[in-house]
Structure formats: C-alpha cells, structure tokens
C-alpha cells in the first residue's frame with residue numbers, strides 16, 4: 001500500500017499519517033520531520049535547511065529529491081509507505097514519478113485533506129507541538145497527552161513564517177494536485193471535523209469506498225484551496241479568490 005497525503009500546512013496530514021501508519025503498519029515518510037531531525041542533529045544539511053524552514057520557504061528540489069530517493073530505497077518501504085510533505089513542487093512530482101517507476105512501485109491513492117485558508121491560518125497561529133512524538137495541540141495546552149512532554153512552538157509556526165508557508169503552498173504546491181488528478185488518483189476529503197470522522201473517511205478512501213467529487217474534472221479544481229486573505233492593515237487591496 002503506497003499512499004500519498006496531500007494538503008496545506010495545518011491541514012492535519014501528520015495526524016492522519018500517524019493513524020494510517022498504525023493501521024497498515026507501514027512507515028510514515030515525513031520530509032519536514034526528516035529535515036527537523038537533521039537540524040536537531042546539527043548536520044551540514046540541517047545547518048543549510050534551518051534558516052529556510054524558519055522563513056517558511058522550501059528547501060531545493062535537488063536536495064529534497066535526494067533525501068526521498070535515499071529513504072524510499074530502504075528495506076522498510078518494501079511493503080508500502082505513507083508519503084507526507086513530498087512532492088511539494090511539480091519538478092518534485094515528476095522526479096517522484098521517475099523514482100517510483102525505477103522502483104517498480106505505484107501510488108494506490110492520493111488523499112487530499114482540504115481546509116480553507118482562513119482555517120489554516122487560525123490553526124497554525126499559536127499551535128504547539130510535542131518534541132517527542134510530533135503530535136500537535138491548540139494554544140495554551142501544557143503537556144503532550146500521549147507522553148507528557150512539555151510542548152513547544154515550531155519555529156515555522158511563529159507568525160512571521162505562517163503566511164509565507166501558505167503563500168508558497170498556494171503558488172508551488174497547489175499545482176502538484178493537478179499532476180495526480182490527471183492520473184485519477186485523488187480522493188478529496190474535508191479536513192474539518194473531528195479527527196475520528198476524518199480518519200474514517202481517509203480509511204474509506206484508501207479502501208476504495210470513496211471517490212473525490214472533483215476527481216478528474218476541471219483543472220481549476222486544484223485552486224479550490226482558495227487565496228490568502230489580506231493581512232490586517234493591508235488597506236483595500238482586491239482579493240483574488
């Protein structure tokens with residue numbers, strides 16, 4: 001079972017990936033977690049990536065493709081994997097097609113967790129994360145419910161990085177969805193609701209009991225994510241919804 005989770009920062013990919021990992025017993029490949037581990041370990045890659053993540057920008061396609069190529073070649077991916085955070089650009093999607101082809105694998109399903117931009121901004125601002133298990137929590141929570149660790153704020157959840165992350169997602173990552181729509185692989189799931197409700201829809205989609213209402217239709221469908229609302233105090237600029 002090879003699955004790809006697609007969605008904006010704050011859409012709940014990590015939470016659903018954890019559920020799928022437990023359910024199917026296959027590894028969760030989260031490129032953001034891999035980069036944060038490199039930063040934590042102080043490697044050359046980590047030192048290079050740290051200011052890029054802090055600014056909410058993307059690490060180069062070349063580096064990311066290299067990281068994913070190395071990871072997918074490991075033995076634990078043989079029975080399947082859950083990809084989260086990659087591909088984030090069209091060149092990454094094309095490189096992943098080639099890599100999957102080389103490995104003789106294909107994606108069974110692409111799960112798109114769809115959340116309106118206003119909701120994403122609300123979720124990310126003030127969000128806290130467990131440094132041990134990466135679960136996320138709303139502001140003011142003090143400790144992780146799973147392991148009791150003191151929660152921290154991710155550097156890129158600070159207000160100055162949140163908008164650039166959404167901006168780059170709308171610009172570079174929304175077009176990636178069309179790449180998979182053309183292959184009729186996408187199941188679109190409303191990312192609002194309880195975690196359990198969303199989990200059961202994700203599982204239904206993976207088990208082939210759900211098909212996206214937008215699957216294979218208009219190329220504009222990928223734009224359904226919406227546009228970034230203006231910053232407070234930006235004046236009367238026109239919205240490009």
Ligand code: ADP
Pocket residue numbers: 008009010031032033035052053056057058059060064084085086087088092156165
């Ligand atoms: P989120 O989806 O909440 O932004 P991630 O943990 O997936 O969080 O990613 C954190 C950061 O890691 C991204 O903002 C980006 O800087 C970097 N990153 C992760 N995956 C990629 C990728 N495929 N291409 C470029 N940069 C990436």
